[in-house]
Amino acid sequence: METPTDASLPTLTESVDSWKGSSLLSVTQITPAGLQLLFDVSQEMRQIVRTKGGDNRLQHRLLGTVFYEASTRTSCSFQAAVMRLGGKFIHVDGQGNSSANKKGESLEDTIRCLECYTDATVLRHPVHGSVGRVIQMATKPVLNAGDGVGEHPTQALLDVFTIRDELKITANNDKPKLTVVLLGDLKHGRTVHSLAKLLAQSKMTAQLTLQYCSPSGLEMPQAVQDFVAKYYNVTQQPVTNLAEAVATADVLYVTRIQRERFASGDAYEQVKGSYVVNNEIMSQAKSSMIVLHPLPRVDEIATEVDADPRAAYFRQMENGMFVRMALLALVLGVAQK
Structure with missing residues (x-):
C-alpha cells in the first residue's frame, strides 16, 4: 500500500x-x-x-x-x-x-x-x-x-502557537521579520522538519530567516529545504558558529542529538555534546529572544538556563x-x- x-x-x-x-x-x-x-x-x-x-x-x-x-x-x-x-x-x-x-x-x-x-x-x-x-x-x-x-505535525503546531504567543504576534499585527535558529540533529529531527515547513507556509511573517546549525553530517534534509525554498519571503542559511547565530535570533529552537537514530554507538559519540546552550551563550542573545525545545533534553541546554525568563520550553509544553x-x-x- x-x-x-x-x-x-x-x-x-x-x-x-x-x-x-x-x-x-x-x-x-x-x-x-x-x-x-x-x-x-x-x-x-x-x-x-x-x-x-x-x-x-x-x-x-x-x-x-x-x-x-x-x-x-x-x-x-x-x-x-x-x-x-x-x-x-x-x-x-x-x-x-x-x-x-x-x-x-x-x-x-x-x-x-x-x-x-x-x-x-x-x-x-x-x-x-x-x-x-x-x-x-x-x-x-x-x-x-x-x-x-x-x-x-502536532509538535510544530504547538511550537508555532508558542512563538506567536511569546512574541505577541497576532493576525491583527503588522507581520514581523523573524529569525529562527534551528539547532541540533536536523537530519533525524522530525520536529524541525515539520516546524520549518509550517513556519514557511504560515504567512505570519513579512520576512523569515531560518538558520540551520547542526553538527557535520546532521544537516537539514534537502527535501525539507526544497519545500521551504518555494516561499519567496523565506531565507535559509547554514551556520556553524552558535554564538553568532544566537546574537541575531528571535527564536532559538534547540533539539537533542537523537542517539536512537544512529547506526552505532561510536557514530553517536562522535557528535555527542557538540553544542550546549548555557548562560554564556544566552548573554549574547537579544533580551527578547525565546528558547524552545521539544524535550526531552539531555545536555544541550544547561539547567542554569531554566531560570532565564527567555526559557520558554516548559510554557511550550503546557x-x-x-x-x-x-x-x-x-x-x-x-x-x-
Missing part, C-alpha cells in the same frame, strides 16, 4: 467542516487560515482550562493512543487533552505487551481493531511512512504523533495540551458547542 501524497490528504482550512473527520499526517495540509482557526480554538481551550479546568464536549468519546516509540509529553498531553474535554483514552504500548509485539500482528490490523472501540487514533511509529499507510486505510481520524524521521485539545475538538466535530 502506497503512502498518501500531499495532494491526496484533506486540506484543513478556516472551515470547521474541513477538519471534522479528517486525519492529520503533515503540516502541509493546513492553510494559513486553517492555522488561525486552530490557534483561535487553542486560545479558547486555554481559557477554559484556566477558568474551570475543562468541559464535557467529548463526554463518551474515546481516543486511542498508540505508541510504537517511547513518549512522555506527546502521549500524556493527548491523554490530558481528551480528559480535560470529558473524554477517555485507551493506550497501547506497541513496544510492550501488545499483539503487535508479542504475536506479530500488523500495524494496519491493530489500528482497524482499535477503531471498533474508539473515535480517533493518535499514532507514533519509528518507520517513516507507517502513519501515512495507516491513514490511507483508516475509517476514523488518525493524528500523526511522530512518523520515524519524517514529521511530527501549550501543547491546549493545541491538542483544539485539534481533537475540531476533528471530532465539537469545536463549536
Whole structure:
C-alpha cells in the first residue's frame, strides 16, 4: 500500500467542516487560515482550562493512543487533552505487551481493531511512512504523533502557537521579520522538519530567516529545504558558529542529538555534546529572544538556563495540551458547542 501524497490528504482550512473527520499526517495540509482557526480554538481551550479546568464536549468519546516509540509529553498531553474535554483514552504500548509485539500482528490490523472501540487514533511509529499507510486505510481520524524521521505535525503546531504567543504576534499585527535558529540533529529531527515547513507556509511573517546549525553530517534534509525554498519571503542559511547565530535570533529552537537514530554507538559519540546552550551563550542573545525545545533534553541546554525568563520550553509544553485539545475538538466535530 502506497503512502498518501500531499495532494491526496484533506486540506484543513478556516472551515470547521474541513477538519471534522479528517486525519492529520503533515503540516502541509493546513492553510494559513486553517492555522488561525486552530490557534483561535487553542486560545479558547486555554481559557477554559484556566477558568474551570475543562468541559464535557467529548463526554463518551474515546481516543486511542498508540505508541510504537517511547513518549512522555506527546502521549500524556493527548491523554490530558481528551480528559480535560470529558473524554477517555485507551493506550497501547506497541513496544510492550501488545499483539503487535508479542504475536506479530500488523500495524494496519491493530489500528482497524482499535477503531471498533474508539473515535480517533493518535499514532507514533519509528518507520517513516507507517502513519501515512495507516491513514490511507483508516475509517476514523488518525493524528500523526511522530512518523520515524519524517514529521511530527502536532509538535510544530504547538511550537508555532508558542512563538506567536511569546512574541505577541497576532493576525491583527503588522507581520514581523523573524529569525529562527534551528539547532541540533536536523537530519533525524522530525520536529524541525515539520516546524520549518509550517513556519514557511504560515504567512505570519513579512520576512523569515531560518538558520540551520547542526553538527557535520546532521544537516537539514534537502527535501525539507526544497519545500521551504518555494516561499519567496523565506531565507535559509547554514551556520556553524552558535554564538553568532544566537546574537541575531528571535527564536532559538534547540533539539537533542537523537542517539536512537544512529547506526552505532561510536557514530553517536562522535557528535555527542557538540553544542550546549548555557548562560554564556544566552548573554549574547537579544533580551527578547525565546528558547524552545521539544524535550526531552539531555545536555544541550544547561539547567542554569531554566531560570532565564527567555526559557520558554516548559510554557511550550503546557501549550501543547491546549493545541491538542483544539485539534481533537475540531476533528471530532465539537469545536463549536
